[in-house]
Structures are given as structure tokens and as C-alpha cells.
Amino acid sequence: MDDVPTRTPVSLASRLILEGVHHSYGATNAADGIDLTIEPGEIVCLLGPSGCGKTTLLRLIAGIERPSAGRILLDRQVVAGPEAFVPPEKRQIGLVFQDYALFPHLSNLDNVAFGLKALTRAEALAEAGRALERMRLGRYAADYPHALSGGEQQRVALARALVTRPGILLMDEPFSGLDSRLRGSVRAETLDVVRDAGATCVIVTHDPEEAMRMGDRIALMRAGRLVQLGTPEMLYRSPCDLSAARFFCEINEVSGKVAGGRIHTPLGSFPAPALREGERAVAAIRPQGIEMRAPGSGIAGRVMEHRFLGELDMYEVAVQGIDRPLVVRRRATAGLAAGQNVGVHIDIAEVLVFAATGP
Numbered sequence: 001m002d003d004v005p006t007r008t009p010v011s012l013a014s015r016l017i018l019e020g021v022h023h024s025y026g027a028t029n030a031a032d033g034i035d036l037t038i039e040p041g042e043i044v045c046l047l048g049p050s051g052c053g054k055t056t057l058l059r060l061i062a063g064i065e066r067p068s069a070g071r072i073l074l075d076r077q078v079v080a081g082p083e084a085f086v087p088p089e090k091r092q093i094g095l096v097f098q099d100y101a102l103f104p105h106l107s108n109l110d111n112v113a114f115g116l117k118a119l120t121r122a123e124a125l126a127e128a129g130r131a132l133e134r135m136r137l138g139r140y141a142a143d144y145p146h147a148l149s150g151g152e153q154q155r156v157a158l159a160r161a162l163v164t165r166p167g168i169l170l171m172d173e174p175f176s177g178l179d180s181r182l183r184g185s186v187r188a189e190t191l192d193v194v195r196d197a198g199a200t201c202v203i204v205t206h207d208p209e210e211a212m213r214m215g216d217r218i219a220l221m222r223a224g225r226l227v228q229l230g231t232p233e234m235l236y237r238s239p240c241d242l243s244a245a246r247f248f249c250e251i252n253e254v255s256g257k258v259a260g261g262r263i264h265t266p267l268g269s270f271p272a273p274a275l276r277e278g279e280r281a282v283a284a285i286r287p288q289g290i291e292m293r294a295p296g297s298g299i300a301g302r303v304m305e306h307r308f309l310g311e312l313d314m315y316e317v318a319v320q321g322i323d324r325p326l327v328v329r330r331r332a333t334a335g336l337a338a339g340q341n342v343g344v345h346i347d348i349a350e351v352l353v354f355a356a357t358g359p
């Protein structure tokens with residue numbers, strides 16, 4: 001094909017609004033009053049541990065499930081609510097599942113052409129062919145999905161989801177079937193294609209790093225609820241509670257008590273302006289926020305273990321007054337080995353303070 005467009009045709013991106021959305025399976029509240037607005041063209045990742053309700057929310061948006069209360073709007077149209085329910089095929093959505101859900105008995109070209117029901121067969125095949133070309137899969141058009149690698153199958157699934165130019169693209173753990181070496185490149189490619197298409201996009205993932213790479217915003221979920229919504233930086237820097245902090249980064253948790261607006265711990269005192277006087281609290285210290293200098297400065301510590309991990313090595317450092325050694329991540333320091341005494345210094349910018357009785 002000579003006249004292959006290099007960019008994916010632009011969709012008319014939809015605004016998605018969820019208002020007080022509830023859904024339960026028996027006694028399990030899989031969606032427990034979700035309010036969320038996603039702007040046209042925005043990529044939002046639904047992030048959270050297994051069973052928190054991410055897939056249920058995606059299925060509600062798609063129209064595969066119907067909410068027991070609340071409303072879902074696409075642009076100004078109510079697609080789910082007490083007064084209306086629009087079935088999935090009428091919602092102008094594109095879906096990409098974890099297992100790609102390609103039809104094994106159809107060629108890659110026919111898989112992509114499948115949703116183009118409004119076109120003649122010849123038009124649908126031509127359009128599907130262009131979509132495969134854009135994904136650099138044109139040479140596999142006549143082949144069957146099983147002959148492709150996982151990454152290529154994922155791209156066929158993405159071509160199929162985008163060929164109808166949906167206003168909103170919904171992806172459920174789209175990269176989890178790929179091995180870790182392939183995942184990074186397929187992720188980056190997918191992000192380019194989705195941005196080019198301009199579609200609003202909701203991606204379900206349980207991987208915080210993936211959410212930070214892909215999402216304009218991240219919606220952090222727990223037990224059917226939305227616990228925090230914001231940019232990746234906002235969620236990483238200012239997690240709403242200790243559980244959210246733990247979810248984003250390995251942390252050292254050091255207990256202490258609040259006095260004079262600060263938490264006092266064996267590692268020193270840190271500002272705790274939002275906490276009550278006398279309250280038990282936890283200082284969460286990121287491993288990269290701990291520095292080891294010559295003994296005699298800072299807090300006395302001893303290196304218990306050193307593991308070479310490439311760019312940043314991991315050290316475990318015992319400090320008096322703390323039950324477990326601190327996990328420290330630093331560039332490998334020549335000669336710093338297990339058994340050595342060090343002076344521990346904490347970078348206050350890497351310390352978050354939370355009430356001890358978090359969820």
C-alpha cells in the first residue's frame with residue numbers, strides 16, 4: 001500500500017462521567033459509590049490490588065454490567081442509570097482484554113475488520129488493512145493470531161479496538177500476558193497509538209509503575225472505593241494514607257509519637273502538621289532517601305547486607321532502637337560492605353508521615 005497514513009485517524013474523544021456508581025455481587029460491594037470524571041482524550045489508569053473492583057468498573061463503563069445505583073454518562077448521554085441503559089455495542093467504545101480475545105478461526109485482517117459492520121465487506125477489509133499497516137503488521141494480514149507473538153497479538157487487538165474510531169478505549173490489564181522484556185516496548189508503542197488516536201482511555205492495572213508510565217491521572221482503588229485520584233507525581237509524592245504509600249514504593253516504616261507538631265522517632269523528628277498531639281504515627285522513609293556517610297556523623301548504623309542490583313544497590317542497615325534493618329538504595333559505594341559502621345542521614349524530602357491507625 002502506497003498511501004498508508006502514518007497516524008491513526010482521530011476519534012471524537014468522549015467525556016466519561018461516573019456519578020455515585022454502585023455494583024455488588026451478592027454481599028461483595030465491587031463498586032461502592034464511585035464518582036469520577038475523565039476528560040476527552042485523557043488516559044486514566046484504574047490501579048489497585050486484586051479484587052478491589054477495577055475490572056468491575058471497566059465492565060460497568062463498557063455496559064457489560066449494569067450499576068445497581070448511580071449514573072454513567074458518555075458526553076451528555078446517560079448510558080447507564082435508573083432512567084436509561086445503552087447496550088455495549090451502542091456506546092462507541094473499544095475494548096482490549098488481557099488475553100486479547102482475538103478470534104482464532106479468523107485471519108488477523110478479519111479480526112480487525114470484525115467490528116466494521118456498517119461498511120461493505122470490501123471497505124471494511126481496506127480499512128482493517130490500513131489499521132494493520134499502521135501497527136506495522138500489514139505483512140501478517142492473512143495469517144492467524146496464533147502465529148503471532150504476544151506483543152503482535154496485542155497490537156492486532158489494539159488495531160481492532162481502534163479501527164471503529166471509538167470515543168473511549170477500555171483496556172483490562174493489556175500488558176500482563178507479555179514477558180517483562182517485551183512489556184516496556186509494547187507499552188510505549190500502545191501509548192503512542194492511543195495518543196495519536198486521541199481517544200479517551202481507561203486502563204486497568206495492578207502495577208503502579210505501569211500506571212505511572214501510562215496514565216495522565218491515576219485512580220487508586222481499594223475495596224470498591226476510589227481512595228485517591230491525581231497525577232502520577234501527586235500520588236507518588238503525596239499518597240493519601242500509609243496503604244497508598246506502600247502501594248507505590250517500598251518504604252521503611254518507623255513508629256513514633258507526635259509532640260510539638262513533629263513525630264519523634266529513633267531516626268530523628270520529622271514535621272507532622274496534620275496529626276494530633278500525642279498521637280501514635282508512622283514515618284515512612286523511602287529507601288533512596290537514606291544516605292550513608294562516614295561513622296561519627298548522623299545516626300550510628302551498621303551495614304548488615306549489601307546486594308548488587310545494577311544502577312542502585314540495596315543495603316540493609318541496622319540502627320539502634322529500630323526492630324528491622326533499614327532498607328537503603330544507593331549507587332554502589334566502593335568499599336561499603338556488610339559489617340561496616342556508617343553514619344545514617346535521612347533526606348527529609350523522602351519522608352512521609354501518617355497516623356499509625358490507617359486502613
Ligand SMILES: Nc1ncnc2c1ncn2[C@@H]1O[C@H](COP(=O)(O)OP(=O)(O)OP(=O)(O)O)[C@@H](O)[C@H]1O
Nearest residue numbers: 025028030048049050051052053054055056057206
Ligand atoms: N461475576 C462475579 N461474581 C461474584 N463476585 C464477583 C464477580 N466478579 C467479581 N467479583 C468480586 O468482586 C470483587 C471485585 O472484583 P474485580 O474483578 O472487579 O476486581 P479487580 O480489582 O479487577 O481484581 P483483579 O485485579 O484480581 O482482576 C472481588 O471481590 C471479586 O471476587
